[in-house]
């Protein structure tokens with residue numbers, strides 16, 4: 001590919017920014033005007049298209065960084081598409097990567113359903129798809145090679161186990177749910193309920209989505225406080241960012257987070273550890289975002305055709321952290 005063709009290709013990619021996601025150019029000249037070309041770039045590196053959910057909080061930032069760094073370390077060209085919290089954008093980006101003829105695709109799906117058609121397109125072009133972080137619910141499992149991510153159902157269970165232990169099985173809980181339809185939202189909702197099911201003393205008095213965002217977590221918590229006031233004993237947040245937002249709302253209401261109201265959340269990001277050290281968050285269940293190295297190890301095997309014993313689901317192990325010991329571990333946290 002000539003330098004001029006490459007340059008016009010880059011200009012086209014910049015123009016694509018206005019379509020709300022960033023896509024790199026195929027290294028092979030697209031004579032048919034379909035956007036199709038070979039995956040390998042000019043330098044012979046395999047090309048991977050990465051379709052991310054968006055940039056909703058601290059966890060996502062760490063996740064994107066981890067994928068970028070792992071791609072570079074493993075010698076891949078990474079083409080990044082930011083879905084900006086819209087499935088429609090993610091589907092467009094995925095179709096575009098298929099049209100470009102990339103060597104492989106990594107998809108972090110915003111929501112669980114609605115992927116069948118676009119994944120079929122990738123399958124027809126023999127482009128392997130690895131599902132990362134969140135899960136998909138598709139009719140035909142052969143539409144993707146493997147899923148790598150946390151066991152988010154177990155995270156919900158761990159949060160509930162911790163709460164039972166902490167409260168002796170007696171608490172009035174408000175729940176801040178994640179993005180509707182996203183697999184961690186569904187799993188953390190179900191995992192938590194499956195454990196508290198046999199605890200008549202634990203009651204969920206309100207539950208609403210805060211979309212995994214700090215600002216929305218604060219907003220929903222303000223509404224919960226207005227409606228339920230002193231009745232609220234516990235906040236169960238599906239992620240740390242929403243818990244931090246809730247902490248702000250609790251403080252604004254003149255209460256002491258961590259003491260007047262117990263907070264348990266999920267992720268284990270640095271700001272959660274800082275909140276625990278300050279005594280404002282009681283517990284976080286880890287959901288490790290550093291998934292890039294595992295993803296590229298698997299992608300290497302996939303591209304080499306070495307998938308004989310590759311499991312359909314590869315789950316990352318999570319730990320539970322409490323405010324009492326947060327100061328001993330905060331220094332070793334990597335995100």
Ligand code: AHR
Nearest residue numbers: 056059134184212239287
């Ligand atoms: O899919 C993982 C979840 O998505 C993380 O818990 C959350 O912080 C992010 O938005």
